[in-house]
Amino acid sequence: MLKIKKLLKNKWVNIVIKVTLSLVLLLILFYGSIYYGMWGEVPSIKSLETLKQSQATEVLDTNNDLIGKFYVFDRQSITYKDFPEHLIKALISTEDIRFYDHDGVDNKSLARVFFKTILLSNDASGGGSTITLQLAKNLFGRKDLGFLSIVVNKIMESIVATRIEKVYSKEEILTLYLNTVPFPDNTYGIESASKKFFNTHTKDLSISQAATLIGSLKANTYYNPRVNPERALARRNVVIRQMEKYGHLNADDALIISKVPLVLEYRSYDPNQGLAPYFRAEIKRQLDTILQLDEFRKPNGDTYNIFHDGLKIYTTLDNTLQKYAETAMTKHMTALQKQYEKAYGNNAPWLKNKDAYKAAKIRLIAYKKLKEEGLTEIEIEAELNKKRDVELFSWNKTEIKQLSTLDSLEHYLKFLNAGMISLDPTSGAIKAYVGGIDYRFFQYDHVSQSKRQVGSTFKPIVYTAALENGIKPCTYFPIKSITYTDVENWTPTNAGGNYDNDLNYSLEYALSNSINTIAVKVLYETGIPEVINQAKLMGINSNIEAVPSIALGSSNLSVLELAKAYTSFVNESTPSTPVFITKIEDKDGNLIASFDDLNPKKQTEKAFSDTTRQVMLEFMKATVNSGTSQRLRSQYNFTNDLAGKTGTTQDNKDGWFVAIMPNLVTITWVGNDNQQIGFSNTSIGQGANSALPIFANYLEQLNQDSKYASLVSAKFETPSNEVLESLICEPSKKDGFFERLFGNKKDTKEFNEEKPKRGIFSWFRKRKND
Incomplete structure (x- = not known):
């Protein structure tokens, strides 16, 4: 005791004690300042009880398979029961053995x-x-x-x-941790990581897969299995050894698993990549509107946030059909692009100093900005020729090159684009949706957003109106060319130059072989107002100008709009409204909105009679069997029940194909985004060559998949005896002697009718049908 007292009297001991006590007090005060929030609020127990974490909104297909997500952090929450036991053991063995x-x-x-x-x-x-x-x-x-x-x-x-x-509880902590921990590629939570790297649910992860993902937690960039597979494999094996060390794996199993190769099935859910990006973008556009409506808000009146609230969006899309559609488009467009460029050679309109290139240049945002700044043409050209690293789209592979703005313009002006939709004509459910060739580089949607001239795909609407207005299926029209003096002497022409003055064709032959001169005559015989009204009844809402050229497809319509109109031919004469979303749920599975809430009331009024429907289907079957779409039989050897219509527009700028099956309507479009640039010739640009093969590639895959056997083997309805009898006539006939001598009275009546006085049709004079 005396020694202690003596020691305490020592000057240096006192200093050490005082310094130590001061440091302890300082540490206590420092800790207290943190504890009581002087360095920032520390979450209280109460706030921890109501943890809210941002969750990704999931977009699901018709089979509830994930096709994409909307997120700030790519996170999907699951429950403890969804974690396989070996996942928990891998985590604890590696990250916290005393957990x-x-x-x-x-x-x-x-x-x-x-x-x-x-x-x-x-x-x-x-x-x-x-x-x-x-x-x-x-x-x-x-x-x-x-x-x-x-x-x-x-x-x-x-x-x-x-x-x-x-x-x-410990289980709840593990659940929170595995739902929030960051994995590689900006992925949060084990479920998102499982889907992204292995295309499987967490509950189905193998030991090797679980160990790979747990191993990446140490440094999720360094051990990213996509970017650094060798490092990820080595780290996985470290996790396996840890599991063996702590008794969660026996030595033999650990050795076997450590020799399993690392195989990824990577799926990107980035908005610009992955499956159906155009469809997902359209879903987002619709959600932005739907979720603002009062009836679809949270119970407290707040608006749902698709990036944070973990909604589930159930859609009509079929994952498999979408894959087939994208594969079909890619296969055909890769080959067609080569054809397209080769046909133009050194005369391509997208090359520098060509008219289309010059016009596109002055539409550039960069050009307009420099012009506003007062730069001369020479100075603007110099600025636009400055090179930088640019990632370029190519059908072979994307690549980074040193290019200027003008180089990029020339590169992208040459590309053909495409749009495709496939839907159930009865329900309107969209099964496949391809809005373009690559969403990363071409974000303009050619299904919902783009409107292009539809060419001869409008003719079935004209013929439908004709039948509805009393023209009989076996009515004959002369093929001869007529000059319409009241529309700037417009003279519709036919491909191949067939204008035999004595030859007349039936409606079926004229439509199936897409004869322009007769389509215009049928329009006049029916009446332009009646044709426009027929289009409206079939669900077309875009403006259709009351002019004769609509018979040849001068109207601008979207792929989606045209698809709606064509569903009426296999939906009891009633157009189906295209359906994207079937229902929306919150993160807890509570219903926010259903199909009936989200979609317009189904049209019940028939657009035309059942008799007309059956006749038109026979006309369009003939198009496939012996008309402009016959390559589906002769080249692709399809035996499915098919009807269809090709379409090609002025100067071969748009190629179309409509395919009708009993339970599926599919439309494909191909063209250049720049409407000044068409195909160099009709043989390449006609719808039968530019658009039809996409459908053919698609159907080929469907025919080989037993899952869709009932879809592809479905049969059209059998026409009534009345319809079959009305179609009994020769496809063509020659005028008799007296008709040749005195003229065709019907022709005289037809072309003396009052016609609109328009002055915009001179550009149609060289129009060729498909």
């Missing part, structure tokens, strides 16, 4: 780290962080507090970790 023994902060591990790592410089001692500490960091992030950041944040995390342990 079940500590209260959020593992003091033994911290002591080990302090003595071995700091004092003995032994890097093999491991880390002192626990799963709960990591969860605290994942949930609330770290603040930038200057040079004290690491210390303050670590203390904050330890406080939060102990509070988390008081609020949640």
Whole structure:
């Protein structure tokens, strides 16, 4: 006791004691300042009880398979029962072996780290962080507090970790952790990572797959299995050894698993990549409108946020049909692009100094901006010729090149684009949707947004109106060319120059062989107002100008709109409204909206009679069997029940094909985004060559998939005896002697009718049918 008193009287001992006590007090005050929020709010136990985490909204196909997500952080939450046992064992063996023994902060591990790592410089001692500490960091992030950041944040995390342990069970902590932890490629949560890297649900992960994902947590860029597969494989095997070390795997199993190759089935859910990006973009556009409506808000009146609220969007799309559609488009467009460029050669309109190139240049945003700044043409040209690294689209592969703005313009002006939709004509359910050739580089949607001239695909509407207005299927019209003096002497022409003055064709032959001169005569005989009204009844809402050229497809319509009109031919004469979304649920599975809430009331009024429907189907079957679409039989050898119509527009700028099956309507379009540029010749640009093969590639895949056997083997309805009898006539006939001598009275009546006085049709004079 005397020694202690004497020691305390020692000057230096007193200094050490005072300094130590001061440091302890300072540390207590420092800890207290953090605890009580002087460095920023520390989540309370109450706030931890109501944790809200941003969750990705999932877009699901008709089979509830994931096709995409909307997110800030790519996260999908699942429950503890969805975690396979080996996943939990891999996590605890690698990240926190004493997880079940500590209260959020593992003091033994911290002591080990302090003595071995700091004092003995032994890097093999491991880390002192626990799963709960990591969860605290994942949930609330770290603040930038200057040079004290690491210390303050670590203390904050330890406080939060102990509070988390008081609020949640160990199972709940593991669930929170695995739903929020960051994996490679900006992916949050084990379910999102499982789907992205292995295209499987968490509950179905193998030991090797689970170990790979858990291994990436140490450094999710360095051990990214997509970018660094060798490092990821080595790290996976470290996890396997840890599981063996702690008794979760026997030595034999560990050895076998460590020899399993790392095989990914990577699926990107990035909005610009992956399956059906154009469809997902359209879904987002619709959600932006739907979720603003009062009836679809949260119970408290707030608007749902698709990037945070973890909604489930159930759609009509069929994942498999979508894959087939995208594959069909890619296969054909790759080959067609080569044909297209070869046909133009050195005369391509997209090359510098060509009219189309010059016109496109002055439409550039960069050009307009420089012009506004007062630069001369020479100065603008110099600026636009400055080179930089640019990622370029190519059908072979994307590549980065040193190019100027004008180089990029020339590169992209040459590309053909495409649109395709496939839908159930009865329900309107969209089964496949291809809005363009690559969403990363061409984000303009050619199904819903783009409107192009539809060419001869409008003719079935003209013929439908004709039948509805009393013209009989076996009515004959002369093929001879007529000049319409009241529309700038417009003279419709036919491909091949067939204008035999004595030859007349039936409606079926004229439509199936897409004869322009007769289509215009049928229009006049029926009446332009009647044809426009027929189009409206079939669901077309775009403006259709009351001019004779509509018979040849001068109207601008979208692929989606045209598809709606054609559904009426296999939906009891009633057009089906295209359906994208069937229902929307919140993250807990509560219904927000259903199909009946989201879609217009189904049209019940027939657009035309059942007799007309049956006749028109026979006409369009003939198009496939012996008309402009006959290559489906002769070249592709399809035996399916098919009807269809090709379409080609002025100067071969648009190629179309409409395919009708009993339970599926498909439309394909091909053309250049720049409407000044068409195909160099009709043989390449006609719809039968530019658009039809996409459908053919698509149907080929459907025919080979037994899952769709009933779809592709479906049969059209049998026409009534009345319809069959009305079609009994020769496809053509010659005028008799007296008709040749005195003229065709019907012709005289037909072309003396009052016609609109328009002056915009001179450009149609060279129009060729498909």
